[in-house]
Amino acid sequence: MTVKAFIHVQHLLGTGHVVRAAAIGKALAAKGAAVTLATGNKIPPTLDTGPLDIVELPACKSADATFKSLVTLDNEPIDETWKSARVKASIQAFSSGDYDLLLTETYPFGRRQLDFELTPLLEAAKKNPKPPLIATSIRDILVRKKEAWKEKWMADQALRFYDRILVHSDPDFIQLSDSFPFADRVEPLVRYTGYVGPEARPAAQGDDGRDELIISCGGGAVAAPLIEAALNARSLSHKAGGTIWRLLVGHDVGEDAFQRYRQMAPAGLIVERARRDFPDLLKRARLSVSQAGYNTVLDVLTAGLPAVFVPFAQADETEQTQRAEALARHGRAVVVSEAGLTPARLAARIDDALSLELSPHQVQLGGAQRSAEILLADLKDRF
Structure with a gap:
């Protein structure tokens, strides 16, 4: 049976989130899964999405570096009509396939601005006759919050909806507890994958970069x-x-x-x-x-x-x-x-x-491949 995976990603300023999500999607696809990547922003032109089926949701970005408000790609404020369209698009995209896996990138450990969309999506997934494995993909370090209730909410959401938390770091280098005070509450769900990336890229031509x-x-x-x-x-x-x-x-x-x-x-x-x-x-x-x-x-x-x-x-x-x-x-x-x-x-x-003597410490990589292995093993145990 072919595993069907649905990955939801939203990058707001930088491109790192969609790069990681695509890498995990391609690693799943390499192991035989059919993968849909639903993206809430324009995919950067330098990113190769390979075999992934791309769903473009109504697009938005952060208005500025505070991440307090979302705007369309034309810098128009989003309103309730836009939000309703975004929720509908996400749920329709997910409901159109009999997905075995739902992976959200960052949320609920970030992207709380998208809770209007993602809680309904997660609730819809949970109501399926055969609910999917639900996992989240988070980077090595989370942005600390000034209000403790926000970080508690992250743990509450994870325990309410999620079966697995993939932390893309080397635990000998950085652990979830270094940036998340409620790490002990969600520890049973956590698996460290190593860092995700970098993906294979073309070789530089000529002498570009040489000693530069x-x-x-x-x-x-x-x-x-x-x-x-x-x-x-x-x-x-x-x-x-x-x-x-x-x-x-x-x-x-x-x-x-x-x-x-x-x-x-x-x-x-x-x-x-x-x-x-x-x-x-x-x-x-x-x-x-x-x-x-x-x-x-x-x-x-x-x-x-x-x-x-x-x-x-x-x-x-x-x-x-x-x-x-x-x-x-x-x-x-x-x-x-x-x-x-x-x-x-x-x-x-x-x-x-230029005077540094580089440490020989080797950081654990291969996070996309390890993520795919963990998720497919979870699915095998579940079904």
Whole structure:
């Protein structure tokens, strides 16, 4: 019997969530499952979804870095009519197939803005004559909440609806309890998978990346401080001032801003759009400079080069800072705060990173494949 899996994912600013969800979907498909990926935002052009059946839900994104309000991709506020259409679309997509597995990415350990949609979806799944296995896929570090009731609600939702919690980290490196105070309540549901990624990408052509300093910013929606500092830091670096710098600008940065960055670039600094061969560029490079999003960090760790992390930390975001500091403790990177970032501060930390003696600690990878194995074993035990 072919297992049928339904994965729900919503990325709001960065692209890491949909990249992880697609990786798990493709790992399930490689083991014979028929997989539907229902996405609530536009899939980035650098992501290969392979054999997945894509369902495009009415799309939304975060209005800004606070994540307090959702807007359409045209920046129009969403209203009750929009919400009703989104709920209907999700439930119809799920109900159209006799799914054995329902996997929600992040929720309920985040994406509480989508509770209007996801609680009805979960309730509908539970009411099926043959309810699916219900699992959630969460990254290594959760964003801490100021109000304890919000974190308690996460645990309550997990215990109410979920059969499995997949934590995409190396437990020798980071555990759920490091960022979630109710981890003990949900511990029986938790399985650590190792980190998800990076997916196979094309090889870089020619000498691109060779002995270069690679600066990247994911989708780029919240990367202006890093980009603007990097554009003026090369001449201030004592150890990398003679190196080619390559700045990769994400596709969430508008064309006008992208062209302005290109015009600002001094000699020796190449500005171009984000590339699918990014992992291979890193393998050739001297140093990576980036934010500390999940997927970028995995690319850096896999490439095995020193790094400077400028973690996104606006509007009480803590996840990237925790991840970057964990890597620094393991001797894999140096960290510079986004607040008050200047070209001089960035150049100084670049010089520090180029002096690092990298720790030999090997982080557990293969998280997508291990996730698929865990879920299929759960289904075998269940049915």
